Amino acid sequence: MITIQLNGEAKQISEAQPLDQVLNELTGLPENFAIAVNEDFVPRSQYQAIEITEGDHIELLVPMQGG
Amino acid sequence: MITIQLNGEAKQISEAQPLDQVLNELTGLPENFAIAVNEDFVPRSQYQAIEITEGDHIELLVPMQGG
Amino acid sequence: MITIQLNGEAKQISEAQPLDQVLNELTGLPENFAIAVNEDFVPRSQYQAIEITEGDHIELLVPMQGG
Amino acid sequence: MITIQLNGEAKQISEAQPLDQVLNELTGLPENFAIAVNEDFVPRSQYQAIEITEGDHIELLVPMQGG
């Protein structure tokens, strides 16, 4: 088991794995979102390619009110 | 002949006479107007009754631009 | 005994009398003051002449702070 | 003879030479001044050391009104 940060909260996952796999296991994954890993934007096309490992910070953001 | 003032200009009329007579003799009498004689308003109903005499000041006013 | 008003407070005096007599009987009469009786100013020169009678209002005013 | 610029005006001098020599030959050299050569400040201590050559721009500035 390794620990990552998802939107600021610690989360256990079995092992290092591609981002899309991490996402597949999420419950209540929103329809529209965008992702940054360790402060870098990760385009959808890279979800399979990019490997999530121990200590990575994932930000999963959705549309929200703004001024 | 006596002299009266009509809108600030001297005007000769044959003799003292009712206001309506003075008006009848005017050329280019406007359709809409109101009259004051010697600074007092004279309602239409008084045109016959009121006598115009030497030195009277008649003001014959019409609708005009205003702010 | 008759009742007069002095600076808004009822006051008993023996009888109708000149203003200066009323003043003489006052305790703590200020050094500098001016007087109005029934809203009329009474110059010092009139203190003897003017008679205070039942129901008169005396205002005795002194120098005070002002802006 | 070589040409230099002194305060924006062309000036002929015999040959490349130290700055202090250039200054010595100036008439009406002000009492108080500071110098920049080719936009670099030249401290007094360097007047002998620094060589003025063809095309150099000398700025000789004096105290003046300022806000």
Next chain:
Amino acid sequence: MWNLADKEIESRLFIGSALYPSPQIMTDAIKASGSDVVTVSLRRQSQDSGNQNIFWDCIKELDINILPNTAGCHSVKEAVTTAQMARELFGTHWIKLEVIGDEYSLQPDPFALLEATRELISQGFEVFPYCTDDLVLCEKLAEAGCRILMPWGAPIGTGKGLINPYALKTLRQRMPDLTLVVDAGIGAPSHAALALEMGYDAVLLNTAVAQSPDPVTMARGFKAAVAAGRYAYEAGIMPEKDLAQPSTPTLGTPFWHQHS
């Protein structure tokens, strides 16, 4: 719709009929302004116009409320006589009462204005006094029977807008039940919007529209401005704050935004 002296009207813009490049442009501008009230005056007919009065024909055609003025009057007597002539000529008991107290500022004479107001109200006129923003004067005009007051924003024709907002605010607060109209001095739609935001019932203007290079478009601008100001007044304006407040929520900001 709102109630002005027992008439139901739509617009909160009263407009003047003077200073336009042509009668046609005047007509178009007044229509574009959406005004239900137009001010007019009484003057001697110009020599050359014969018995024609193109101006008046245009105004009648507009078929909106006529508000005659007593512009140029300097005494109670002049103003009263002019008002009486206006009542007969225009068939209305409405009168915009102007009694000028100063040739340069064209400001109202509070003393003659109050006296003329009392006289005209006793004669059954609905007096719209062109007044200053002086609270005491306005209270006396109300006591005299005015249901409508028209304090100036700035001197006539200056276009300075509301030069004393503090006095105008005080007036509105202290006289909540009167119909208050800012008359004169308005130069731009933002001035008119501000007056309505402050709770004024309407504005009266002339020069700002008539002297614009494009009066018709400017009339549209003022029509929109009074609507804007009135909506804001009815909706309620946010209180001004001294410190910044984020509009975008701070909740849910990514970790990189956590700052001490």
Next chain:
Amino acid sequence: MWNLADKEIESRLFIGSALYPSPQIMTDAIKASGSDVVTVSLRRQSQDSGNQNIFWDCIKELDINILPNTAGCHSVKEAVTTAQMARELFGTHWIKLEVIGDEYSLQPDPFALLEATRELISQGFEVFPYCTDDLVLCEKLAEAGCRILMPWGAPIGTGKGLINPYALKTLRQRMPDLTLVVDAGIGAPSHAALALEMGYDAVLLNTAVAQSPDPVTMARGFKAAVAAGRYAYEAGIMPEKDLAQPSTPTLGTPFWHQHS
């Protein structure tokens, strides 16, 4: 219709989507405002909302131009990453670039703003920088490739209106060809009208509408206000005068009016 970053739009009011009492009121207010451009942000999803995003469903339904912001970003890096995420998430290369330089005034950091602008423009974004009214900063942003600048009127959420009209006027005069939008600080329709009268192309606001007791009516107010200001700008505003000028003609005034 006017051209904003190669799109033809109608309204000169850009509106925010935050701080409304409810999604329904937000939707109604934005519709009432007539805006063609709405600002949104990116945030973490709140736990309880499941995979639902009612807010976003409402916004999509409006079918108007989305202008994502980088609100809350304090560094170039944060702003650039947020912009990149926004481009994918909202399918637009438009970005309202905010790089906050001070927690209290929420004012832009001119230095980080310029750097982030250069980076994002090199990546093909259409940058709408939220900036100060500093002329030199604005010129550098324009040199960096901005076609649109959004100087503040006052600090975000204060509702103070245009606190430095002199600077804003200078900006408009000096940058006649850029699209200039007053963003932040606007509290009342009269403020918006003034910005448009000064020649600004549009205003962006949020709090003044969302925090009004009646956002929908206030939205109507601002819709009318920007129209009013724009009409006035196009028509031409009368020059302010120091001396009063009669609107009613003095020619033809009865003799009793002849005063020395």
Next chain:
Amino acid sequence: MWNLADKEIESRLFIGSALYPSPQIMTDAIKASGSDVVTVSLRRQSQDSGNQNIFWDCIKELDINILPNTAGCHSVKEAVTTAQMARELFGTHWIKLEVIGDEYSLQPDPFALLEATRELISQGFEVFPYCTDDLVLCEKLAEAGCRILMPWGAPIGTGKGLINPYALKTLRQRMPDLTLVVDAGIGAPSHAALALEMGYDAVLLNTAVAQSPDPVTMARGFKAAVAAGRYAYEAGIMPEKDLAQPSTPTLGTPFWHQHS
């Protein structure tokens, strides 16, 4: 030295005697202010003070000009009686004439003020009317025989400064020969300096000094402020410009400064 109602005085600051923390502080503050004129009122003696009047003893000791007021009077009759009492009590025919027209704004009643002024001048008083900035009222007061007018800057005790500079400027321009004193509303030395810069002959204030945490130091501040404003008026103030103008000469700038 300048001439006030036939007396040669130095200071252009008139000061009030109310609201100070103590008689001692009042005395020190008035001395520090350099004022040659102090305002006082007439009131009933408080019960407990016996025949003592410490306040009056302090004022007499100052040995400066006394300007009694009619503060709190609401009618012509009250004001006239109070003025008559003041003349005897203070041995001066100077009177600061206040006739209040409104309990909340404490503003002058123009109508009662003018009537009381006429009456008191006929009785030989030197009337210093506390008036509004209404030009017509001021002209009537001058016609009534006033040589000195004291228009308000703002309502008494608000400290707002000069809320209508346009009206005050007009007043000064139109009445070049009268002694004009801004009375009431001044809150800070910069307000007083501005009044003097505008050509006002003096200012009268009380609260701004008395209610400062340190009245004596504030009195020094106002003393300096009226001097500052007067010097500026006498020297002549530079005209305001819209475009920047270098102060440091551009002639003789090194070549690296030549910019197109």
Next chain:
Amino acid sequence: MWNLADKEIESRLFIGSALYPSPQIMTDAIKASGSDVVTVSLRRQSQDSGNQNIFWDCIKELDINILPNTAGCHSVKEAVTTAQMARELFGTHWIKLEVIGDEYSLQPDPFALLEATRELISQGFEVFPYCTDDLVLCEKLAEAGCRILMPWGAPIGTGKGLINPYALKTLRQRMPDLTLVVDAGIGAPSHAALALEMGYDAVLLNTAVAQSPDPVTMARGFKAAVAAGRYAYEAGIMPEKDLAQPSTPTLGTPFWHQHS
């Protein structure tokens, strides 16, 4: 006495040496101003003046602190070289750092200013940056090591006074420990008094004195104005109120004054 960059000085007025009608008037005006700090520049000597420098002889004679400026510099390089020349020529490490970012407004270039500041501080200069009122810029200048900041009141030579008091107030509140001087734009003593009342440590001006028809008298005016403003700041200014408050006590008013 107060501490400016480790020197104890008296006056809170810094004065410029340009634009006077004559060297004599300059000398008299600077003496009359009571200034302890005078600004000067570096320029090419005019041809005709031979080795004479009457200006500089006058300034030396004043024997007060010299603050050389870099007026007219548009780049970091120019400013740094000019500062270095000034240090040798005037024998001071003080420098008023101007890096102009715009020919018309003569406003500072925030970017070049910050860079030049860092360079000069690393070379041991005491930098007095002429800056805008931008809080973020000012914070960066402070981080760079400035102990003194000189934000503009308005563009140089306009005499508009403090065009953005809100920004200047914010600056003062947020930077309580820095020495803050309002530089440029001041046109009248009331402007200077206001700056000091707001807690600014001093003002720097030139045109308002030098271009007055009577510079010496105007210099006295500004000397008094900064004293006035400072006294007020130290004493504490009364809070502005919206409602009138009687200064004369209501207690003890005669019965005829009892009003409901």
